[in-house]
Amino acid sequence: MKHDGRHAVAEPCDQNNAAARHKRRTGLTRLLHAGRHSLHGLRDGWGEKAFRLEACLALLLLLLALWLGRDWVQVLLLTGCVVLVLVVELLNSAIEAAIDRIGPQWHELSRRAKDMGSAAVLLSLLLCAGAFGAALFHRIALHG
Numbered sequence: 554m555k556h557d558g559r560h561a562v563a564e565p566c567d568q569n570n571a572a573a574r575h576k577r578r579t580g581l582t583r584l585l586h587a588g589r590h591s592l593h594g595l596r597d598g599w600g601e602k603a604f605r606l607e608a609c610l611a612l613l614l615l616l617l618a619l620w621l622g623r624d625w626v627q628v629l630l631l632t633g634c635v636v637l638v639l640v641v642e643l644l645n646s647a648i649e650a651a652i653d654r655i656g657p658q659w660h661e662l663s664r665r666a667k668d669m670g671s672a673a674v675l676l677s678l679l680l681c682a683g684a685f686g687a688a689l690f691h692r693i694a695l696h697g
């Protein structure tokens with residue numbers, strides 16, 4: 554395993570072996586390893602400042618959702634909006650990582666990929682803000 558300054562980089566033959574081993578796995582073992590990869594993804598996401606900030610905010614919003622929701626469906630919808638932001642942020646970080654892996658040179662397609670990822674995060678944030686804003690308005694203005 555080498556290090557490129559910011560990230561650990563496995564030697565090409567190690568990477569090929571690991572990928573080939575994973576492809577050969579089946580059933581529960583494959584599922585367990587896929588779960589481990591997902592946990593690695595969450596750990597990598599936690600390394601991103603934007604994801605960390607949104608994850609901390611998500612904890613507060615989940616408590617607010619429990620207070621704002623008048624029944625389990627409303628709590629679920631508000632919670633869903635919060636989780637959606639985290640999901641989209643992770644996907645955006647994945648796109649950024651893939652683009653950076655291709656190279657730092659300016660390219661129109663790289664710009665489009667990064668800007669569209671960023672736009673997806675913005676839309677999910679607007680949805681979340683709109684849902685919580687409407688629920689708060691309903692709770693405070695209409696019911697005192």
Ligand SMILES: Nc1ncnc2c1ncn2[C@@H]1O[C@H](COP(=O)(O)OP(=O)(O)OP(=O)(O)O)[C@@H](O)[C@H]1O
Binds near residue numbers: 656657661668
């Ligand atoms: N290789 C590239 N080619 C063309 N444009 C790029 C490239 N890398 C970055 N950009 C442009 O710069 C913007 C910021 O890119 P950067 O990699 O700094 O994103 P970030 O700061 O990590 O993410 P965010 O914009 O979500 O905060 C991109 O949205 C894109 O418009």
